[in-house]
Amino acid sequence: MTGLDAFIKEYGNQVTVFINNRINESKAPDIIKEACLYSINAGGKRIRPVLFLMTLNALNVEISKKHIAYASSIEMIHTYSLIHDDLPPMDDDDYRRGQPTSHIKYGQAYAILAGDALLNLSFETMLDYASTVKDIAAARDISKASGYEGMVGGQVLDMNKPECVKDILKMYSLKTGALIKTSVVSAAIMAGANKSILKRLNDYAENLGIAFQLRDDFLDKTDINEKTGKPKNSDKKNNKSTYISKRGNLSNEIKLHKHTKNALAAIQPFDGSYDKLRSLAEYLDNRMK
């Protein structure tokens, strides 16, 4: 197992345990706890929380429970967005990661409420652990990335079915990119990184987010129940234009590698502490699920 694999496994697991404990210990009605945990435990690579923790690690911050709490909060936001995106009035997906989506399992009302509960819980969790001005600033960056100028805004653009490549890329940068970017940037804010480091990490994460979505679009075109767990061509079902549907496989592949290269170039001046962030960019470029 490489250092990257070990890090992902170790901290992905810590995030999963943290969220499970937090929800299990709450006094919420059982059915909503169950619906939240169903989606949290439906798989998922924990890429965003791992990116958050990996950035702290690159900046030589010792990872504490507060950091696991923030990383977990980002994963809760990601999970809430998947639950709401899958709803019939939105993408209308019956399966995700090979399992029935929340509204198929629990009905639409509970799916809406489970999403709402996870979004609330994300902020509640950060506020439980925040104590410094830097902690507040990190939570603020996450909230902006999650909201209507970020991920929610991206979903709105997606509902408009963008047709031209420029609009498709804008949608990617908000719907997928914003939360990936804040996973890196909010960690750097929390660590008190200086402006020049922040700028480079911002560029790294911005490119990583676009590359991530381009790879997703490619994987979505292939036979997938073993891979992303989404039915083959689920994006096609909704008549969605993607970069790959507009420009073809080869252009998609070239663009993906270009963004990965840009991500690596952004952190090129930094020392070996950033090696895991480098490996992660390469891993995401090549991933098969």
Next chain:
Amino acid sequence: MTGLDAFIKEYGNQVTVFINNRINESKAPDIIKEACLYSINAGGKRIRPVLFLMTLNALNVEISKKHIAYASSIEMIHTYSLIHDDLPPMDDDDYRRGQPTSHIKYGQAYAILAGDALLNLSFETMLDYASTVKDIAAARDISKASGYEGMVGGQVLDMNKPECVKDILKMYSLKTGALIKTSVVSAAIMAGANKSILKRLNDYAENLGIAFQLRDDFLDKTDINEKTGKPKNSDKKNNKSTYISKRGNLSNEIKLHKHTKNALAAIQPFDGSYDKLRSLAEYLDNRMK
């Protein structure tokens, strides 16, 4: 105009202006800004933000922009909850306050996203203004009240159609009571009120919340397009049991007055600074819309 009316008018208006400015100045896609503002500007008494500001006023805190921001955040949470509650898989209401609900006007997808956007914006706004440990603690109290141990939990109980009076009252205390309670308690936390004052304000607000819902149930039974703006008997349409449907008008009225009396008793020892909170309890007890 009494002192109470003037306060409600002045600060209700400041909250409306703050939220409108905040949304208008954002870089979010126009359609989602419009959908958010549609629901924010659809009327509403601004009781919760006014309670927040009135509590600060009782505690002799000079109201600043930070306080207006927090009060506005509570109103955003209230508005998001109405948008999601009205959705077809939930209460399926076509009208609220005499106007088409968000999903009737914009479709279900945008209604879900407008709710998500407002919930996000609420936390983003608080985090923009939070700087002290007390500010964080106030936002935390609001997040707990809004989440699955509070308002979302109450909506879950409501979906289960509680039948016995005990369960109906538990549902009221979460679905309606939690956000009203935090409107008072979070302001007291922010003001640094001591434990004994906090306890009394907590009791005041807890009773106020139940009284508020009992009054709502009564108003819902009457001819309403001029009053709450909901179609007559909209709760009946969903076969919902209420305290009034179980125990009748007279018991509802007696219980309502009892909770108002308890609310007043809780703050009885305090001086004239609390007079507006007293008047508000009486106003809510008698309100006709």
